[in-house]
Amino acid sequence: MTRLLIILLFCFLTIPQLAFAKDPEVVVSIRPIHSLVSNLMTGITEPKLLIDNGGSPHGNSLRPSQARMLSKADLIIWIGPELESFLVKPLATVAGKTAQLPLATRLESELLPVQQGGDWEKNGHAEHDEHGDDDHDDEPLSALDQHLWLSPKLAIRIAEESAASLTRIDPAHAVLYQKNLQLLSDRLSQLDAQLQERLAPVRTTPYIVFHAAYQYFEKAYNLNAVGSITIDPERKPGAKRLVEMRAKIEQLHTGCIFSEPQFESKLVATLTEGTKVRSGVLDPLGVNLEAGPDQYFQLLNQLADNLVQGLKP
Numbered sequence: 001m002t003r004l005l006i007i008l009l010f011c012f013l014t015i016p017q018l019a020f021a022k023d024p025e026v027v028v029s030i031r032p033i034h035s036l037v038s039n040l041m042t043g044i045t046e047p048k049l050l051i052d053n054g055g056s057p058h059g060n061s062l063r064p065s066q067a068r069m070l071s072k073a074d075l076i077i078w079i080g081p082e083l084e085s086f087l088v089k090p091l092a093t094v095a096g097k098t099a100q101l102p103l104a105t106r107l108e109s110e111l112l113p114v115q116q117g118g119d120w121e122k123n124g125h126a127e128h129d130e131h132g133d134d135d136h137d138d139e140p141l142s143a144l145d146q147h148l149w150l151s152p153k154l155a156i157r158i159a160e161e162s163a164a165s166l167t168r169i170d171p172a173h174a175v176l177y178q179k180n181l182q183l184l185s186d187r188l189s190q191l192d193a194q195l196q197e198r199l200a201p202v203r204t205t206p207y208i209v210f211h212a213a214y215q216y217f218e219k220a221y222n223l224n225a226v227g228s229i230t231i232d233p234e235r236k237p238g239a240k241r242l243v244e245m246r247a248k249i250e251q252l253h254t255g256c257i258f259s260e261p262q263f264e265s266k267l268v269a270t271l272t273e274g275t276k277v278r279s280g281v282l283d284p285l286g287v288n289l290e291a292g293p294d295q296y297f298q299l300l301n302q303l304a305d306n307l308v309q310g311l312k313p
Contacts, residue, residue, distance in 0.1 A: 024170045027069055029078035029087065030057055031285055032149040033103070035296035036159050037077060039184040040166060042293065044173050048073075049291050057084045073098050074169050077162055080104030083146035101165045103158055104146050110157060111144040112219070115212040115228070147284060150303075151216035152192040155296065156185050191297055195221060198304050202311040205255040208245065210268070213260075213284045217303060226252055229267055242270060249277055256310035258282040280310030 023045035028034035034049045080102045163181040199221040212228040256278040259268040286299035
């Protein structure tokens, strides 16, 4: 009997750790990043999506159910405090016991400055009002654009950082994370090449977006965005800004003005009234798309489709 107990104990101690490992609880803040992480976790488990109601990270507020989700997480992947200020205090409460990956901080050296003033024609920045008019809702010149997921090349970097964080909390699946990372990187490179070809015919057509969220996409495909209605979508632009944008539309023969499903579209109607300028919709988050591994690819293809439809002659 003693010998049998020793054999059983030996077998128990030598069973691979994987058989006893709990699947990691991973929470991701927004849909596009959740999609990328879902690809990395294929064959293991599914990450949880924090903002799952089609809302925007701008001005969001945390529900009790979301707070519970954060408290149970092994890893939280988010953009950072500039985009998701509503997460700063909740994440401070779980600091030390929960791993966190703030992507904007980790990839800071690869981020672009925020586009200023909503008018990018002059050296990428607007002329600042000497009198400090409240209609100019400029961000600090030092601010960095947080919409980093809208470039497939940066999406690969997001995937690399996420895979490294996943491996740290779940080393038992390290090989699978690396395999999934390679598959995802290859798929993102293919998407990038396809979008380069699809967007080439509309590269020179000027257009205006609702808020300054798309420059990573615009620079990746050399598009001709000439301004935004607002820098901060939570702050309604004043009358002076609308007059300036109306003049710009006429001056540059703007092809299209794009609104967003999460924010007021009446401003677009005001700017296009009495003109031949078309209007369209761009969604930087893909709120109408089902969350999951394909969402990111559907999102960028949807952006490309809507741009081509709005800008083609």
